[in-house]
Amino acid sequence: MARxxxxxxxxxxxxxxxxxxxxxxxxxxxMEGMPCRRTLMNWKTAHPExxxxxxxxxxxxxxxxxxxxxxxxxxxxxxAMARLKSGEGFPRGVVEAIRASMQEDAREAAMRDDSRxxxxxxxxxxxxxxxxxRVETAPDLSGVSTEDLLKxxxxxxxxx
Numbered sequence: 001m002a003r004x005x006x007x008x009x010x011x012x013x014x015x016x017x018x019x020x021x022x023x024x025x026x027x028x029x030x031m032e033g034m035p036c037r038r039t040l041m042n043w044k045t046a047h048p049e050x051x052x053x054x055x056x057x058x059x060x061x062x063x064x065x066x067x068x069x070x071x072x073x074x075x076x077x078x079x080a081m082a083r084l085k086s087g088e089g090f091p092r093g094v095v096e097a098i099r100a101s102m103q104e105d106a107r108e109a110a111m112r113d114d115s116r117x118x119x120x121x122x123x124x125x126x127x128x129x130x131x132x133x134r135v136e137t138a139p140d141l142s143g144v145s146t147e148d149l150l151k152x153x154x155x156x157x158x159x160x
Contacts (some may be wrong), residue, residue, distance in 0.1 A: 005035060006042050010051045015040070019057035022064045062113035069105035072098055 011034075020027050031036045046052040076098050084089045109117035127133045141149065153159070 005039055007047060011035075012043070012047070015084070016053045016057045016058070017051075019054055020060045022061045025054075059116075060115040062109040062117055063113065065105045065109035066117055069102045069109065072105070073104045076102075 015025075015028055018027065025037060025040055028034050029040060035043070036038075044054065059073065076095070080090060080095075106117065110119065114120065125133055
């Protein structure tokens with residue numbers, strides 16, 4: 001199968017649409033008429049607008065996977081409530097299969113947009129008014145004798 005290597009805006013737009021619809025770059029590279037993954041990577045380097053568009057499309061596709069996960073959760077809940085009312089059992093294997101599918105959707109959403117759907121949390125340390133942190137260090141007491149340190153402790157804690 002011949003693969004295009006020349007970048008065109010039309011082909012780039014088509015790939016961005018496919019990514020936004022939930023297709024992975026690996027899946028797209030397997031499609032007829034699409035470039036291989038290495039070419040996609042090269043295009044991202046050579047065409048920053050294409051890179052930005054794929055990032056935005058990936059973030060948009062994260063919503064698709066998150067929506068799927070939420071729909072499955074709602075269906076599972078509704079079915080569980082119906083079975084609870086009717087007294088009918090719910091096969092554990094079915095529940096586990098649905099949960100596994102929901103976890104896969106959550107993983108796919110996180111891979112596409114970690115900032116909104118990932119488990120990792122980023123913590124930024126900033127000082128006052130979002131400025132730099134002020135670092136204070138304790139005085140170096142390594143040259144002070146143990147006897148003098150005990151005297152200071154007694155003074156501080158009223159044990160003089």
